[in-house]
Amino acid sequence: MALVTTKEMFAKAVNSDYAIGAFNINNMEIVQAIVDAAVLENSPVILQVGTISMNYLRPAYTVKLVEAAAEDSGIDFAFHLDHGEDFEVCKRCVDMGFTSVMIDGSKHPFEENMAITKQVVEYAHAHGVVVEAELGKLAGVEDSVSVDARAATFTVPEEAAEFVEKTGVDSLAVAIGTSHGAYKFKGEPYLDFQRLSEIHKLIPDTPLVLHGASSVLPEYIDQCNAYGGAIPSATGVPESMIKEAAKYGICKVNVDTDIKLAMTAAVRKQIAEDTSSFDPRKYLGAGRDLIIEMIRHKMQAMLGSSGRR
Numbered sequence: 001m002a003l004v005t006t007k008e009m010f011a012k013a014v015n016s017d018y019a020i021g022a023f024n025i026n027n028m029e030i031v032q033a034i035v036d037a038a039v040l041e042n043s044p045v046i047l048q049v050g051t052i053s054m055n056y057l058r059p060a061y062t063v064k065l066v067e068a069a070a071e072d073s074g075i076d077f078a079f080h081l082d083h084g085e086d087f088e089v090c091k092r093c094v095d096m097g098f099t100s101v102m103i104d105g106s107k108h109p110f111e112e113n114m115a116i117t118k119q120v121v122e123y124a125h126a127h128g129v130v131v132e133a134e135l136g137k138l139a140g141v142e143d144s145v146s147v148d149a150r151a152a153t154f155t156v157p158e159e160a161a162e163f164v165e166k167t168g169v170d171s172l173a174v175a176i177g178t179s180h181g182a183y184k185f186k187g188e189p190y191l192d193f194q195r196l197s198e199i200h201k202l203i204p205d206t207p208l209v210l211h212g213a214s215s216v217l218p219e220y221i222d223q224c225n226a227y228g229g230a231i232p233s234a235t236g237v238p239e240s241m242i243k244e245a246a247k248y249g250i251c252k253v254n255v256d257t258d259i260k261l262a263m264t265a266a267v268r269k270q271i272a273e274d275t276s277s278f279d280p281r282k283y284l285g286a287g288r289d290l291i292i293e294m295i296r297h298k299m300q301a302m303l304g305s306s307g308r309r
């Protein structure tokens with residue numbers, strides 16, 4: 001029942017065929033749903049938060065909520081900062097009790113990305129906290145990060161090896177074709193597995209991270225649209241591709257959009273069908289239930305992390 005780093009869970013997953021879900025939190029029901037699913041599946045899990053979500057939740061509530069989830073559930077899990085923009089944000093999160101931080105220097109040129117990552121690694125390691133960095137640029141929109149598809153660039157394997165060696169970073173997010181948000185592919189979904197396997201071959205013991213990994217489940221899109229939503233044809237990463245990626249060093253699979261979609265689908269349905277009710281516990285509870293179901297499904301069928309805690 002403690003917040004732990006990802007060190008041990010990644011060491012087990014890095015040369016295996018399963019990965020660990022890193023789920024973004026935006027409110028209390030989401031925190032509870034993620035941890036409940038991990039308990040029910042006996043699965044390792046990572047709770048993560050970006051800075052905009054943390055400001056919405058408010059930093060003090062964010063930390064206390066996550067600590068309460070560890071205490072209440074009786075399980076260990078990692079608490080990670082998603083897309084830390086600069087050294088100051090990462091330092092603040094280390095000081096607040098996060099066990100893992102991401103420094104996202106991917107918008108900077110290679111050398112600058114290395115320098116800022118190294119600075120965060122030095123501070124975090126001195127405080128027992130692990131660090132994720134990103135090399136290459138993912139397209140899509142996610143809170144504070146917005147990258148046009150034309151500006152997206154895939155990770156270069158040789159650069160990944162040099163980056164990890166020179167920065168001492170604990171895990172590396174790679175760009176191989178995924179993107180943030182609900183609109184990931186214009187045509188057929190495509191991930192560059194050749195590139196991923198080259199990266200994994202060069203740095204076999206470095207846990208790799210896949211951002212933008214939501215499947216954008218059609219049933220949630222349909223449910224949102226059936227109850228008043230207007231979400232046109234969205235597309236995500238097929239589950240079979242995530243399963244495949246886990247064989248090439250992908251240890252951490254980031255999911256935010258699917259949680260938001262499940263919550264919205266459940267809330268829309270509950271409010272539309274129970275028109276006389278005005279009890280937030282009913283619709284937020286329905287959202288929590290659907291998220292538990294969705295995450296359990298991912299742990300069993302896509303991540304393969306059930307029973308691995």
Ligand code: 13P
Nearest residue numbers: 181212213214254256257
């Ligand atoms: P999705 O938008 O695919 O859920 O990705 C979330 C993510 O990568 C968080 O960093």
